[in-house]
Amino acid sequence: xxxxxxxxxxxxxxxxxxxxxxxxxxxxxxxxxxxxxxxxxxxxxxxxxxxxxxxxxxxxxxxxxxxxxxxxxxxxxxxxxxxxxxxxxxxxxxxxxxxxxxxxxxxxxxxxxxxxxxxxxxxxxxxxxxxxxxxxxxxxxxxxxxxxxxxxxxxxxxxxxxxxxxxxxxxxxxxxxxxxxxxxxxxxxxxxxxxxxxxxxxxxxxxxxxxxxxxxxxxxxxxxxxxxxxxxxxxxxxxxxxxxxxxxxxxxxxxxxxxxxxxxxxxxxxxxxxxxxxxxxxxxxxxxxxxxxxxxxxxxxxxxxxxxxxxxxxxxxxxxxxxxxxxxxxxxxxxxxxxxxxxxxxxxxxxxxxxxxxxxxxxxxxxxxxxxxxxxxxxxxxxxxxxxxxxxxxxxxxxxxxxxxxxxxxxxxxxxxxxxxxxxxxxxxxxxxxxxxxxxxxxxxxxxxxxxxxxxxxxxxxxxxxxxxxxxxxxxxxxxxxxxxxxxxxxxxxxxxxxxxxxxxxxxxxxxxxxxxxxxxxx
Numbered sequence: 330x331x332x333x334x335x336x337x338x339x340x341x342x343x344x345x346x347x348x349x350x351x352x353x354x355x356x357x358x359x360x361x362x363x364x365x366x367x368x369x370x371x372x373x374x375x376x377x378x379x380x381x382x383x384x385x386x387x388x389x390x391x392x393x394x395x396x397x398x399x400x401x402x403x404x405x406x407x408x409x410x411x412x413x414x415x416x417x418x419x420x421x422x423x424x425x426x427x428x429x430x431x432x433x434x435x436x437x438x439x440x441x442x443x444x445x446x447x448x449x450x451x452x453x454x455x456x457x458x459x460x461x462x463x464x465x466x467x468x469x470x471x472x473x474x475x476x477x478x479x480x481x482x483x484x485x486x487x488x489x490x491x492x493x494x495x496x497x498x499x500x501x502x503x504x505x506x507x508x509x510x511x512x513x514x515x516x517x518x519x520x521x522x523x524x525x526x527x528x529x530x531x532x533x534x535x536x537x538x539x540x541x542x543x544x545x546x547x548x549x550x551x552x553x554x555x556x557x558x559x560x561x562x563x564x565x566x567x568x569x570x571x572x573x574x575x576x577x578x579x580x581x582x583x584x585x586x587x588x589x590x591x592x593x594x595x596x597x598x599x600x601x602x603x604x605x606x607x608x609x610x611x612x613x614x615x616x617x618x619x620x621x622x623x624x625x626x627x628x629x630x631x632x633x634x635x636x637x638x639x640x641x642x643x644x645x646x647x648x649x650x651x652x653x654x655x656x657x658x659x660x661x662x663x664x665x666x667x668x669x670x671x672x673x674x675x676x677x678x679x680x681x682x683x684x685x686x687x688x689x690x691x692x693x694x695x696x697x698x699x700x701x702x703x704x705x706x707x708x709x710x711x712x713x714x715x716x717x718x719x720x721x722x723x724x725x726x727x728x729x730x731x732x733x734x735x736x737x738x739x740x741x742x743x744x745x746x747x748x749x750x751x752x753x754x755x756x757x758x759x760x761x762x763x764x765x766x767x768x769x770x771x772x773x774x775x776x777x778x779x780x781x782x783x784x785x786x787x788x789x790x791x792x793x794x795x796x797x798x799x800x801x802x803x804x805x806x807x808x809x810x811x812x813x814x815x816x817x818x819x820x821x822x823x824x825x826x827x828x829x830x831x832x833x834x835x836x837x838x839x840x841x842x843x844x845x846x847x848x849x850x851x852x
Contacts, residue, residue, distance in 0.1 A: 372406015
């Protein structure tokens with residue numbers, strides 16, 4: 330049976346149906362037209378919300394703490410495309426870089442803004458791949474077989490995961506049965522780690538280690554062993570690792586399109602979020618004052634000390650950045666939401682990039698040159714990128730998560746590059762890269778002020794925390810809600826994915842419409 334799991338089992342709402350409505354996401358009372366709504370964060374969640382609110386006659390005012398090299402507020406958030414100064418046509422995706430076509434909200438907006446995501450992402454085994462585990466090198470040509478021990482570990486994983494996925498496939502098109510089956514999985518797995526579940530399947534330590542190094546097709550997952558198994562099951566059931574795409578020209582085109590593209594609005598006329606914000610966002614937010622009376626305005630103090638008042642506020646920065654970087658009075662959120670903000674796990678993640686003078690690997694037989702490389706060594710994963718409009722190539726020398734990322738923290742950029750080169754020299758038996766290096770760039774999200782981590786993945790025992798964040802924009806009554814709404818991928822069921830960020834941005838935008846006593850154009 331085939332199925333198209335574009336809905337999230339925890340939240341099967343049809344967001345594409347919402348944003349396709351010819352009159353926008355809702356209708357605002359005429360006396361509320363032009364009302365200023367604060368949005369903290371110029372990433373995908375915040376700017377999607379801003380775009381949709383602008384379309385129906387509201388005035389989003391965007392704040393952003395991150396800066397470009399020339400000191401201006403940076404548009405993009407964790408959709409961060411770094412264009413190398415020596416050749417801006419060559420770029421590195423420092424944050425989100427893979428787009429699964431099953432994510433219908435992002436693909437809707439990509440199509441709307443004419444952003445090309447047709448090219449497959451060069452994931453392991455979808456391109457010639459070199460594996461290097463336990464000091465043993467294996468070259469896998471396109472369509473080739475995995476080494477025996479790795480294949481055995483992969484088969485053991487498939488033997489376990491396939492029946493679970495099939496249970497969801499059988500009921501997918503029946504919303505009630507789908508919800509019932511997913512709830513059974515929640516009850517079974519929400520308090521168990523990925524590693525614990527693997528161990529319970531009688532996999533050997535070697536099989537678990539090899540499977541962890543190889544992962545689900547996009548690189549090693551053993552750094553994720555401590556997370557809740559529900560996160561991994563959701564990934565598998567919903568096909569988020571299948572047929573992933575790379576965005577031609579860079580992922581940051583999406584938030585920049587929300588920011589700059591003009592739309593013919595009934596209230597504003599031909600308008601853009603950028604124009605409403607006088608060309609750039611306001612700066613970092615220092616303080617949020619939420620009044621006890623929900624009919625009073627929310628006051629925001631920015632880095633310059635300027636205080637502005639708003640009828641509603643959407644906060645899209647990570648919960649870590651909110652907790653550490655912004656002073657917020659306690660009455661802003663419930664105790665359950667505060668507990669989730671304090672506790673939900675945020676991953677560590679880093680990438681080390683090299684721009685090469687040429688994409689030299691394209692000029693040699695794959696077996697004789699550098700390939701996509703997956704290893705249990707410190708770099709974990711190496712990916713190769715070439716471009717249609719420049720001879721430059723880009724090598725993601727190292728892509729690491731969690732403890733694997735932490736190993737590299739004490740090193741400076743050149744030392745991180747050198748470690749990566751040394752490991753690849755060992756794997757390939759010679760230096761294939763050094764004489765091709767033009768520029769380098771490294772980035773670790775846990776070191777980035779205003780982010781304080783890469784993305785959300787729940788630990789065992791954090792399902793209820795996640796539910797509290799998700800439901801924060803869905804109060805039983807808006808009459809007593811203070812108008813401060815949480816958004817961003819860490820509030821969604823898809824931590825680490827732009828789709829989750831977009832869902833959360835739209836959830837917050839809908840909440841704003843309800844707070845202003847408007848009508849929603851959805852069920």
